[in-house]
Amino acid sequence: MGLNGKPLVSIIGAGMSKFGKHDGLLGREIFGLAATEAFSRCPKLDPKQDVKAMFIGHMGESYEHQGHMGATIADWIGLRGVAATRVEAACGSSGAALRTGIYAVLSGLSDVVIVGGVEKMTHRTTAEVTEYLAMAADYPFEQFHGITFPGLFAMMATAHMNAYGTTEQHLAKIASKNHHHGALNPKAHMQKEVPVETVMGSKYVAWPLKLYDCSLISDGASCIILTKPELAAKYTDQPVHIVGSGQATDAIGLYERDSLTSLQSTKLASKAAYEMANIKPEQVNLAEVHDCFTIAELIAYEDLGFCALGEGGKLVDSGATSLGGAIPVNTSGGLKSKGHPVGATGTAQAYEMYLQLTDQADKRQVKDAKVGLTHNIGGSGATAAVHIYRRDQ
Numbered sequence: 079m080g081l082n083g084k085p086l087v088s089i090i091g092a093g094m095s096k097f098g099k100h101d102g103l104l105g106r107e108i109f110g111l112a113a114t115e116a117f118s119r120c121p122k123l124d125p126k127q128d129v130k131a132m133f134i135g136h137m138g139e140s141y142e143h144q145g146h147m148g149a150t151i152a153d154w155i156g157l158r159g160v161a162a163t164r165v166e167a168a169c170g171s172s173g174a175a176l177r178t179g180i181y182a183v184l185s186g187l188s189d190v191v192i193v194g195g196v197e198k199m200t201h202r203t204t205a206e207v208t209e210y211l212a213m214a215a216d217y218p219f220e221q222f223h224g225i226t227f228p229g230l231f232a233m234m235a236t237a238h239m240n241a242y243g244t245t246e247q248h249l250a251k252i253a254s255k256n257h258h259h260g261a262l263n264p265k266a267h268m269q270k271e272v273p274v275e276t277v278m279g280s281k282y283v284a285w286p287l288k289l290y291d292c293s294l295i296s297d298g299a300s301c302i303i304l305t306k307p308e309l310a311a312k313y314t315d316q317p318v319h320i321v322g323s324g325q326a327t328d329a330i331g332l333y334e335r336d337s338l339t340s341l342q343s344t345k346l347a348s349k350a351a352y353e354m355a356n357i358k359p360e361q362v363n364l365a366e367v368h369d370c371f372t373i374a375e376l377i378a379y380e381d382l383g384f385c386a387l388g389e390g391g392k393l394v395d396s397g398a399t400s401l402g403g404a405i406p407v408n409t410s411g412g413l414k415s416k417g418h419p420v421g422a423t424g425t426a427q428a429y430e431m432y433l434q435l436t437d438q439a440d441k442r443q444v445k446d447a448k449v450g451l452t453h454n455i456g457g458s459g460a461t462a463a464v465h466i467y468r469r470d471q
């Protein structure tokens with residue numbers, strides 16, 4: 079679909095709960111916090127009257143023993159009656175929900191839709207969460223044999239180190255950078271500086287990945303309001319347009335992939351999004367990428383075209399992906415520091431783009447940012463969704 083940069087949809091409001099521990103709240107209540115903010119940012123919207131459909135990213139019923147999250151959320155936020163569907167693609171659930179919302183608006187069926195995501199995880203033990211997350215890997219050949227996500231991403235890391243000379247130090251720099259960004263984000267789960275030496279000295283979870291190479295287990299929700307570009311002015315004078323959207327898959331099992339050092343799903347999804355947006359990687363001013371483990375961020379630099387294959391380590395060393403660099407990545411703190419309530423992550427990335435492209439990102443504002451990109455993956459990368467955002471000039 080060659081749209082040559084024509085807006086597909088426009089974001090007219092967005093909200094996000096604080097990420098972290100929400101003891102005593104249900105997932106639906108946490109979503110309520112995100113939705114309340116999104117509605118307050120778009121006072122001209124009458125949600126009951128205007129919202130025609132909702133797509134809610136939610137990974138699993140195991141965490142809260144609650145399925146059927148589309149209807150559950152619609153009811154809780156006062157939109158009983160609205161068509162609401164849960165979208166599931168593991169940690170990529172709300173990136174996929176965003177894509178589905180775009181389909182709904184572009185088809186002409188729904189003028190205003192809500193896309194979002196939620197997960198409540200911290201009331202479970204790490205062992206329980208690890209098991210539920212592992213359900214997004216291949217059951218007979220991975221889960222059954224006890225492989226969990228830190229182990230799968232550790233295999234990608236060792237393959238990358240072997241092929242390109244990437245080091246634990248490179249990964250530690252990514253962790254430290256994202257903690258620095260997260261320390262500037264009042265909604266981040268862990269708002270503290272973490273020096274490279276602390277990352278390097280932390281305990282191994284799955285060699286070569288250490289505690290600080292892993293994303294956080296968090297509670298949280300995010301919510302975005304989309305409309306047709308031609309209706310955006312009715313609701314806001316600061317729309318953020320989505321000009322490219324790509325979603326793709328790869329083999330569910332890591333062992334069946336062509337490469338361990340690259341994600342084919344990201345390459346396919348980003349190629350589609352760049353073509354649709356008529357934008358080259360070097361025109362992107364900032365990005366939120368899926369750093370479920372630090373190696374995933376480094377591989378994303380390469381797959382998204384921010385540097386050549388094998389040069390992710392060099393890009394980290396150059397400082398280009400830090401705030402103030404040529405292409406700041408994960409200004410929100412990323413999954414590493416902002417947190418990773420899995421179903422909420424994709425639209426939380428879109429929330430950061432909304433803030434950045436409307437000059438509302440405060441201490442972490444990227445100056446003169448015009449074009450942003452989000453990259454959300456599911457599992458070890460069997461799903462990837464890439465979106466490209468542009469503000470009005």
Ligand SMILES: CC(C)(COP(=O)(O)OP(=O)(O)OC[C@H]1O[C@@H](n2cnc3c(N)ncnc32)[C@H](O)[C@@H]1OP(=O)(O)O)[C@@H](O)C(=O)NCCC(=O)NCCS
Pocket residue numbers: 169204208211227228283289290291292293294295370371418457458
């Ligand atoms: C890395 C991990 C195993 C650590 O869990 P854990 O060993 O049970 O850690 P605990 O919850 O007992 O916390 C111990 C300490 O480490 C901190 N901590 C926990 N996870 C952390 C992380 N990922 N990064 C930094 N600090 C972390 C806690 O805040 C706590 O600090 P405190 O002692 O100062 O309070 C867990 O965070 C994890 O599984 N992360 C990955 C989640 C994941 O796979 N997501 C999906 C990706 S596809």
